[in-house]
Amino acid sequence: MKAPPRLQSLIEEGLIDTVVRQLMSGKEAMVYVVRSGDETLCAKIYKEATHRSFRQAVDYTENRKVKNTRQARAMAKGTRFGRQAQEEAWQSAEVDALYRLAAAGVRVPRPLNFHDGVLLMELVTNADGDAAPRLNDVEFTREDAARHHDTLLRQVVRMLASAGTVHGDLSEFNILLAEDGPVIIDLPQAVDAAGNNHAARMLLRDVDNLRNFFGRFEPALLNTAYGPEMWSLYQRGMLQADTPLTGHFEPELASVDLRSVLREIDDARDEETARQMRMSGREA
Template sequence: MSSQLPAYDDPSDAFPHLFPPRSQSESLDEIDSRFVFDFSTYDEIDESTQRWTTWYDVEPLCRGPEPRPDWVVTSRGAVDTELGILKTGKEADAFLVERADQHDPDNGVVMVAKRYRSTEHRTFHRSALYTEGRSMKRSRDNRAVKAKSTWGRVMAAGQWVTSEWDALKRCWTLGLPVPYPVQVDGSEILMEWITADGETAPRLAQTRPDPALLGWYFEQLHEAVATMAQAGLVHGDLSAYNILAAGERLVIIDLPQVVDLVGNPQGMDFLLRDLTNVCGWFRSRGLEVDEHELFGDIISTSF
């Protein structure tokens, strides 16, 4: 013969001697805080133009260096919204993306998403010259790249994303004027959007600075190139077209082809070419500067 125990909604009903009578307020006050949490509901997103933040989809090493700027949005409830294309290029396209939490829209941020194209739709001009002195962890990957096999082309394509990401992080850590690198995810790099008066900052080539500002721009550029050289880095493709003028501040962009000044046999040639390009632009605006003199000054302080 079997018997069934009565069901109790509250343990205190079954064992009254173990649970003295308490008021409801007293019971709530004694709830362990570890078992209490807040939550918020979010609206559905438009998947044609939006995605949930990818910040937590990437490994910690794929996020920007610390300390991070206050404007970086790390909320798990943030949404990335496509705002349109910013610039097209031979190797990658740049888009504007807003990252914001639905419950905190005022603290959202607009960033640049640089997306590298697939190996079938991109060509790096004289890429072998830039990659001399670089190496991969696996020797077979190095051999594949040199042989230009199918796998080698895939690995070479990934090199450019990694190269720019590493260059941005290193330059930012050195205090150089580059966009803050927020994160890298596959072939996409999210970085700081450089603005002037609320709009995308113009390229230096598009500006007509007065003599005083022109001299100040040159001082900034001299210091930046010298700092890079002291760290063993050369931009490799520096010109007035990949320098942004954010008011009175210059910001250097487009760094996938960064060259090892010492490891690359043509590192010095790249440095002189960079200086020739920028000095030529400054001379065209009326500032008397000499790339050879600047080259000598930078080399003398770098070694």
């Protein structure tokens, strides 16, 4: 097929030879199957902010680092340069996350290059060599659902323990089923677990999404609580990539300061008495 304008520069630079076909078009980007020598790869073209439906929520971009203070000031003011810098930061977040997670041994597509707003990476394939399907397009037996759920939980643990990263939008729609198991994709919203105040909530949501999806095929998974258990271990510095999980979590009950509670009750009673006296005085 004819190369889209955004991929033409990659051809001119010799990074790819031909464009085979469009693989998908989503809220964030368009993905094409391309050829480079003997390899079949995929090229992800990020859509401009004005053409995307996914909002760059403050929750995701909190504490993200930019190249310099000038960019940070421009982003805060919302200038044209600032919007461009914000867009570049949003795109590079996925590139950085892919390299970081791949180095930590997480099952993500192997990144190869990032050029002119296009991410060139490994094409995830099934047993027939075709592009791997998303989980939401696959039916599972109870045994396969339990097995893939366990694989993905271990990947979430590895992301958190080894790379300090939370996916932030993990679901059956951004996980591919490759020949050798699930592969996690779509990471522009990935957050730093230690530097983002919303990381815990995002992690719990990611794990709940996995539980709810695979629980459709294996109902026993619906009674698990891996998310709170995982985050509790992480907070206490006890989470490692190979830490065994039970799926059960009992929140610690904080000790109650009874004297403080009684003082609060007395204060509330005194305030109500004073209010009643003021009301009586007004009526009189």
